Amino acid sequence: MKIVLPGSTIGVLGSGQLGRMFAIAARRMGYRVHTYSPDRDSPTGQVADVEIDAPYEDLDRVRDFASAVDVVTFEFENVPAATAETAAQYALVRPAGDVLHTTQHRLREKTFLRQHGFPVTNFEAIRTSEDLLRTVPGFGPAILKTAGFGYDGKGQYRVSSPADAQAAWQKMAHQEAVLESVVDFEAELSVVGVRGQNGDCAFYAPSANEHVGGILDISASPSPFTKEVAETAIEITRGLLEQLNVTGVLCVEFFLTRDHRLLVNELAPRPHNSGHLTIDACITSQFEQQLRAVCGLPLGSTEMLRPAAMANLLGDVWAAGEPNWAAALALPDVKLHLYGKTEPRPGRKMGHLTATAATPEAAAALVRTARSHLLS
Numbered sequence: 339m340k341i342v343l344p345g346s347t348i349g350v351l352g353s354g355q356l357g358r359m360f361a362i363a364a365r366r367m368g369y370r371v372h373t374y375s376p377d378r379d380s381p382t383g384q385v386a387d388v389e390i391d392a393p394y395e396d397l398d399r400v401r402d403f404a405s406a407v408d409v410v411t412f413e414f415e416n417v418p419a420a421t422a423e424t425a426a427q428y429a430l431v432r433p434a435g436d437v438l439h440t441t442q443h444r445l446r447e448k449t450f451l452r453q454h455g456f457p458v459t460n461f462e463a464i465r466t467s468e469d470l471l472r473t474v475p476g477f478g479p480a481i482l483k484t485a486g487f488g489y490d491g492k493g494q495y496r497v498s499s500p501a502d503a504q505a506a507w508q509k510m511a512h513q514e515a516v517l518e519s520v521v522d523f524e525a526e527l528s529v530v531g532v533r534g535q536n537g538d539c540a541f542y543a544p545s546a547n548e549h550v551g552g553i554l555d556i557s558a559s560p561s562p563f564t565k566e567v568a569e570t571a572i573e574i575t576r577g578l579l580e581q582l583n584v585t586g587v588l589c590v591e592f593f594l595t596r597d598h599r600l601l602v603n604e605l606a607p608r609p610h611n612s613g614h615l616t617i618d619a620c621i622t623s624q625f626e627q628q629l630r631a632v633c634g635l636p637l638g639s640t641e642m643l644r645p646a647a648m649a650n651l652l653g654d655v656w657a658a659g660e661p662n663w664a665a666a667l668a669l670p671d672v673k674l675h676l677y678g679k680t681e682p683r684p685g686r687k688m689g690h691l692t693a694t695a696a697t698p699e700a701a702a703a704l705v706r707t708a709r710s711h712l713l714s
């Protein structure tokens with residue numbers, strides 16, 4: 339058990355918005371932050387003490403980075419295994435690299451879930467053309483997803499015939515893939531959980547999530563599902579934190595089927611977009627929890643002070659010029675978070691808005707109104 343006290347230095351692999359919000363939480367509690375990624379003037383680098391821009395494959399630079407910090411964590415799970423292993427030779431790495439190894443690859447992740455008895459969407463591994471020809475007929479409506487390096491619906495194709503599937507696989511340059519049944523879900527939800535160094539766990543109330551084009555659009559919490567659904571989702575998350583032996587934050591994304599079963603869709607061993615509302619709505623944010631967990635400190639309360647909803651701001655919001663920030667902020671219960679990215683490309687996560695209100699439905703309506711005001 340190693341406790342990393344305020345005043346120490348945390349290393350963050352990755353430099354996007356998750357690292358930025360983590361760094362803000364860490365600096366508020368008196369820690370220093372070093373970030374490592376191939377980018378310069380990154381969302382995390384802008385608020386960190388030190389920004390190292392070097393390839394993940396440059397293991398000499400990774401060694402120097404890890405040697406200068408007290409604990410290393412991630413904000414990005416597609417860090418190569420060799421990078422995590424090298425960092426672990428010079429610093430404590432939390433969560434451990436094998437958690438990353440399982441969750442950064444859809445096939446490994448889904449196989450882990452199935453082998454450990456967690457409810458998961460029906461799937462098959464696709465490694466050869468023969469696998470596709472054998473599996474697609476009789477499989478029903480399906481989605482073909484790349485096994486590695488996919489997120490936010492990238493590298494995913496709906497397929498209904500062997501010809502479709504071959505064309506989709508061609509677009510993926512014949513990379514290893516997962517063929518997954520399309521779930522006719524009633525809703526999507528997620529649970530952010532955290533596990534401390536001593537095995538203590540804490541959970542946020544599930545969020546109800548709406549995606550557009552495979553990207554999260556709106557999260558609202560507490561979710562409108564039954565107590566039983568919420569409790570089951572939390573117990574599955576607890577089981578996963580324990581089975582994966584996570585020290586840190588884990589987000590579990592679920593489908594709720596029309597017959598009220600929960601299926602695990604995806605795991606993220608880090609703070610998650612659907613947990614951003616915890617910054618403005620909960621006693622302890624998901625980023626502060628990650629900090630407390632990786633530093634071996636007691637976890638904070640996950641209690642929600644007020645129902646909340648979050649709306650993502652993608653680059654598309656800039657299509658007609660600078661958004662009207664003042665119009666959104668004229669609603670006093672709305673908070674603006676921008677990630678310091680200069681190029682607002684379509685589909686790129688640039689920031690988010692959070693609204694709090696008396697009910698999650700009212701918060702969702704308010705955050706949508708605020709976002710529409712940006713275009714006024």
Ligand code: AMP
Nearest residue numbers: 459489490491518519520521549552604
């Ligand atoms: P993913 O990147 O796998 O989390 O997928 C992004 C989004 O695409 C999900 O949140 C769903 O909205 C949708 N999606 C992914 N897989 C499936 C599936 N098997 N059935 C139905 N919708 C899916």
